[in-house]
Amino acid sequence: MPFSLDEVKDVVWDCKNFKCHGPDGITFEFIKDFWDLLKDDVMRFLVKFHRNGKLTKGINNTFITLIHKVNNPQRLNDFRPISLVGSLYKILADVLANRL
Amino acid sequence: MVIGSVVSDTQLAFIKDRQILNGILAANKVVDEAKKCKKELILFKVDFEKAYDSIDWNYLDEVMVKMGFPTLWRKWIKECIGTATTSVLVNGSLTDEFSLGRGLRQGDPLLPFLFLLAAEGFHVLMQSLSQNNLFTGYKVGRNDLVVVSHLQFADDTLMWGEKLWTNIRALRVVLILFQDLSGLKVNFSKSLLVGVNVHGSWVAEAAMVLNCKVGYMPFLYLGGLGEGGREASGWWKDISVLRSEE
DSSP: OOOOHHHHHHHHHHSOTTSOOOTTOOOHHHHHHTHHHHHHHHHHHHHHHHHHOOOOTTTTEEEEEEEESSSSOOSGGGEEEEEEEOHHHHHHHHHHHHHO | OOHHHHSOTTBOSSSTTOOHHHHHHHHHHHHHHHHHTTOOEEEEEEOEETTGGGOOHHHHHHHHHHHTOOHHHHHHHHHHHHTOEEEEEETTEEOOOEEOOSSOOTTOTTHHHHHHHHHHHHHHHHHHHHHTTSSOOEEESTTOOEEEOEEEETTEEEEEEOSOHHHHHHHHHHHHHHHHHHOOEEOGGGOEEEEESSOHHHHHHHHHHHTOEEEOSSOBSSGGGGSGGGGGOTHHHHHHBOOOOO
C-alpha cells in the first residue's frame, strides 16, 4: 500500500516543533507552516522510496551529540550519545514505524 | 500495527497496551510466591552491553525473514539502517562523515521496533531450551501450571529458574549463543544472580561460574528507566525495588 497524504500529515503533526534538528537544519515548525508548499515534495520523496527502496545520499546522515543523563554532569559517564536525524528521514522512519 | 502479533508477551516494552508495571508486578509476584511456598528460585538479571549499538544487521534481517516480513519491507528497513552515515558534533563543529557497520541509532524512530524484533530472538532461544528440558523454568502455583522462564523490557531481561546446576550452565550457554547470533554482548560482571530460599554459598559458587555478581533481595529491576528526563517520576524507583517480605 502506498503512503497516503493523511498518514504522512499525521506523522508530521505528531512531531514536536522545536526538537533539535538534524543535519538538514529544518525544524518541524517550518514544515508545518509551509506544509502546503512542501507536501508535494515530501510525498514525492516518500513515493519514490516506496517504489525503489533507495535513499539518496545524505538523507540518512545524522549528527551524534552528547546529552547528560543526570542533572549536574561531572564525568563522561554522566553523558550518553544520541543521534540527531534529519527531518525528511524522520518523517519516513516515523511512517514506517507507525506501520510496524 | 503488526508488532504486537510478532512479538511474544514476555516482552513488555514499546507495544501498545503493554506496560512496564506489569513486568514489575509479575516479577514481584513470583518472588513473593516462592517465599510463601518456601520454594527454591534463582533469578538472573541480564545486563547487555551497549545493547542498541551492537545489533548485527544481518541477524535482524534474518529475524524479519523468519517472521515473514515481505521482501519490500526488508529492503526498506535495510536501506534505512544500512545507509546511515553520521558525524560527531564536537563543541558545535562537525567531524568528517563516516558510515556505520552495526547497531541502531538512538534517535532513529525505528529503533524501538527493530530492537524488539532482535530481542525476540532471545525469547525463541529460551522457549526452545525450555521445551527441550534444557532449562527448567520456575513453576508458579501448587499445580505447576504456569512456568515462567524470562521477562523482557526492551533490553532489560530477567530470567527465572529452579535451583539446578544445569540451569546455570544453560543460562550461560544461551546468553553466549545469543551474543554470537545477534551481537548483543552480555556484561556478566554487571549481571546479577539472586537466590530465593537458596543457600548463600550455592549462589556464590554459581555466580563465580557465571562470572557475575551476587544480588540480594530487594534489588532493582527496570529501575534503570529512572535516568534522564524521566528522573522526575521518583515513585518509579520505590516501586521497582523487588521487596522481600520481611
